Amino acid sequence: MIKPDRDFRDAIVNLKGLVGADLERVNDTIMATMQSQVSLIPEMAAHLINAGGKRLRPMLTLAAAGSFNYQGDAHIVLAAAVELIHGATLLHDDVVDESILRRGAETANIIWGNKESVLVGDFLFSRSFELMVRTGSIRVLDILSHASAVIAEGEVLQLATQNNINASYDMYLDVVKAKTAELFAAAAESGALVAGADKTQQQAFRDYGLSLGIAYQLIDDALDYSGTQQALGKAVGDDFREGKMTLPIVFAIAAARDPSSRQFWQRTIGDNDQTDGDLEKAMAYIKQSEAIEKTLECARQFVDDALRALNKVPSGPIPNALRDIATFSITRGF
């Protein structure tokens, strides 16, 4: 049901081509920022940064600034700060979720330990604020400190809804907006801000980032049940094993009418009591209820919102590339 992802890959390659020189400088800034006499810090940072993420969030910052032909340096340190916030949340998420695989490599908590991941995450987070200070803009710090608080709040909310089979679409959307979309929004908004865009255009980039971020997470959650480990770089069914109430599960549970399927979800998600074959059974229920299609249909609506937001920004090759990113994110497989 999910189509090949050549188009999304092309869209990313295209955007990378437009902001590529800046992205190199972002990587250099990150590596310079991670230097420390405590060798564990650059080691863990390199593992995280070199693991080959898509760099979507810093690219949003660079793209937003580039849309206004910004010629300064503030967007570079800002994009590095955004990626460090993301890196810090990944380190902490993997501890909280007890993940073992990310982007095809063992997670830092597995290689170095949970304690190390918590503390080095704190270090990345602190350094990201030091980078923001270098932009000299209180407004940048306002946007990103607020985003960080929203992210953390969303992570706590997700923990609170975990294993709650009555969690609704609205609760799930609150989690997604907070834990994922807010950083997309802040990355794009602050990029426009440092480039001198006016309030309307800052808001347009914020709206684009928020909607893209929601769609992106919905697709991630669909892929957790419909992708392949090779493409995902992590195990299929991780969310199921953790009892996370993502949208495919919300839809599948909503469609569960007979007692045996309700009991199944209560046991596996509600009571987190899982045995061999449960993931396969869950995926059969998901297929039967068309939960993946429904999730992707929701994602499509947020992609439409993202495209609408871009109507308010100046036309040019970068906004066009951002359109493609949004459009083709629906069919991505990684």
Place this chain on the structure above:
Amino acid sequence: MIKPDRDFRDAIVNLKGLVGADLERVNDTIMATMQSQVSLIPEMAAHLINAGGKRLRPMLTLAAAGSFNYQGDAHIVLAAAVELIHGATLLHDDVVDESILRRGAETANIIWGNKESVLVGDFLFSRSFELMVRTGSIRVLDILSHASAVIAEGEVLQLATQNNINASYDMYLDVVKAKTAELFAAAAESGALVAGADKTQQQAFRDYGLSLGIAYQLIDDALDYSGTQQALGKAVGDDFREGKMTLPIVFAIAAARDPSSRQFWQRTIGDNDQTDGDLEKAMAYIKQSEAIEKTLECARQFVDDALRALNKVPSGPIPNALRDIATFSITRGF
């Protein structure tokens, strides 16, 4: 060997009397900042904030600002931000150290869990930066984001030196400066800054905070082997069980000449292989080597540095109270 702590308690009560009205406003600001639709957040924050810490760090901020008769509001949000950074590090430290008792109460990681402590710690940390933004001062954010990075780096360094019986006095001092003293320094420096103090006076408050912070941690580490659980609000010997290379242990190991005592430290600290009676034996070695007295003698030198730094600030009741805090911290038992 440690004298009663009536004098230190008096010194704190005295300083609280001088900044008390502001401290109330700091507490109100913290509680307001911790409001969230996610009920776990205010619950955990209240547990942490109401646990009756000494509030030394925010008091340093208030005292520094008060020394210049500052009449604005920036020191209130700044002091709240400082306490939130401290609170975030406590939540994460207790996860990393697997602590079960703090200030006489069960730790948050025991009551709510490690995951919750990691994420709510991140929330506190993010909110502290949101508060700093309200001061409108990039310099404040510069000082405190740098301090946060230094703290995290110090925590990682401490983890790296744990169970290393060759860790030296210098390595230990690097850890103490980073994980504890830097926040004392930043709290005092930034309080002077928002009050409009000149560079020399900002530096004087920074120097006072740094030296007081080092002395404070050395005394903490001495108390971990010489205090009482009732006064400390936590178990005696926690550092020993974690294999932490604190100064009393550094001195005791330096004094260990015979093979049996060296083997003892290698087994208990180096290999973290401990059995019943080991803590008592460690304390006997510590007593025999006068490691507590030597640790307190070091602390006394840093107290002298702290007092010297205060010579450069305007005289008045608040600097006098800060003198007493430093002087009497040596004899504290809690």
